[in-house]
Amino acid sequence: MTVTAELTQEQLLRGYRTMRTIREFEERLHIEIANAQIPGFVHLYAGEEAVAAGVCASLADTDWVSSTHRGHGHAIAKGCDVKGMMAEIYGRATGLCKGKGGSMHIADFRVGMLGANGIVGGGPPLVCGVGLASKVRGDGTVGVAFLGDGASNQGTFLESLNLSAIWKLPVVFVVENNGYGEATGQAYHQSVADTAKRADGFGLPGITVDGNDFFAVAEAAAEAIARARDGHGPTLLECKTTRFFGHFEGDTQTYRDLSEVTEARASRDCLVSFRARVTRAGLIDAGVLDAMDAEIRQLIDESVVEALAAPFPDASQLTTDVYIKY
Amino acid sequence: MNVVVGVVANAASGRDIRRLTTGASVFDNTEKGSMVARLMAGLGAAGVARVLMMPAGGGLAGTLLRRLETRRDEGPLPELELLDWRPTETPRDTLRAVAELRERGVAAIAVLGGDGTHRIVARGCGDTPLLALSTGTNNAFPELREATVAGLALGLVATGRGGPGAMRREKVLEVSLNGTVCDLALVDAAASSQRFIGARALWHAGDISELVVAFASPSAVGLSSIAGLLDPVGRHGPDGLHVRLCDPASPSATVRLAVPLAPGLVTEVGVEWYRRLRPGEIAQLAPGAGVIALDGERELELAPHDQVSIRLAAGPLTIDVDRVMLHAAQSGSLRSTVG
Structure with a gap:
């Protein structure tokens, strides 16, 4: 069952591309949001990239992820089209959900993205459904639920831990512990320091890794996903990380000392550490990463230009694709 | 005699990937807090006046304080002082605590942790003797022992009653x-x-x-x-x-x-x-x-x-608990006069 933890060159390049794309996407949105052309709330993922990239490094298009209100990183890591995402966030007809979902509902079933989700703790039960379907069909599909430390207090999550454990579902719960449930520090909203400890009461393994370290996340996730795929049941994987921006765009963050972010950007930036380590190890040339950076910057530029030029959905489309008949 | 000993208890979780791949068991922070309380009972009985302890998050210090507050009158306890800074939950905490404990002149340091924690302590402890206590089943350097007895032995060494061969050079x-x-x-x-x-x-x-x-x-x-x-x-x-x-x-x-x-x-x-x-x-x-x-x-x-x-x-120097307790038996250092 044990997987070889060695990452291939392709996985390394893909990991960096994913993290850099998420960072550029989010840093750009942070600027664009000030132009007041983006409807609805936006929650940025910058700082937490290593989690989405590290976990999705071991997933295929046929595997499924459920996401959160902070979903852009998961969508990019799972392979959603970046231009389609940007257009969606701008509410345009060319968006992945035809401009009707916005930031908090980006979904693309073609690549196994069940959708960002405005309901805190809404993802874990969906992923239990994925796991059950996989078991019934016997197709080896794995479901991963991303959730935050705040969501780890929700009944939906705790019930999902129980259900997945008793049915040995092929799922992984990834808690992105950024230390805050919205504006409430972790020590004020839960009585355990490691959310992974929640697993003990339900009889599944819970482990904690450094969520700012792509290699730590990728290795632990590879193991947990292989375990799920091989029929050994669910895992709770806690990744401790830092969000660089507020809970939502516009959050004044009076609840935290912003030196926390300055310090994290200076010493725990997943992209800086990744670059330093792969170049020192002689695995990837810095020039290759520079070229990738430029290419991604251009992609994000184009995605904003194209989104702004795209039409809004027509009023006649108001109720199409919104309701489903059973 | 105002004897002070140091305590370094690592609040890090031990919830590492071995939980997935193998079956390693570790003590949680609640058990570590209880261990320090029991260690202090041993230290108090041996006449140690004060314990200086590294600040510890993750519920460890909270458990310890609760244990001490709800303790019935079961003999003397040393006074507890937690070093006054906020832990970063990284190995830097351990290095900083060891440096500060040495500066404050502790007679010895009790370390509760795995091989990893002891390794970091050993980098900075010089010749201050260590009581090496394991908090899991996957360790080779520290010993898995009841903290009360270990506390007695540490207290005897700190108060100059350890006897010959109380300490070993690692x-x-x-x-x-x-x-x-x-x-x-x-x-x-x-x-x-x-x-x-x-x-x-x-x-x-x-x-x-x-x-x-x-x-x-x-x-x-x-x-x-x-x-x-x-x-x-x-x-x-x-x-x-x-x-x-x-x-x-x-x-x-x-x-x-x-x-x-x-x-x-x-x-x-x-x-x-x-x-x-x-x-x-x-x-x-x-x-x-x-x-x-x-x-x-x-x-x-x-x-x-x-x-x-x-x-x-x-x-580093470590305390040989068996040797110290044998000496206590032979020298009668824990006996009191009958009648």
């Missing part, structure tokens, strides 16, 4: 990267072909190419069990052991050995050669990219041109 493996000492290990240092520190723990036998141990018992669990089952080296004897590993199926294997590499995991390894390492002698590791694991955790990522060498050197 060995360490001094690790040099390109000629400069950069770290140390207390039990074992291993070279692995993995490229990154990743999830830290080392448990893929096939990736490990070389192993150097300071001591190795045939009944140990972990990497050092390889050396322990080949050629046991005593903890307080002079030598270490250097082992070159290979695929058990390869023709260069001279020995094939089943070893308990981690709790719940017995696996076969191949051995190309092994030799004793004398005190002060340097083991030069074969060059090549990979990582170096110290006491079972990947710590050092190597570039292809990096050179790593390991020297067997003198390490």
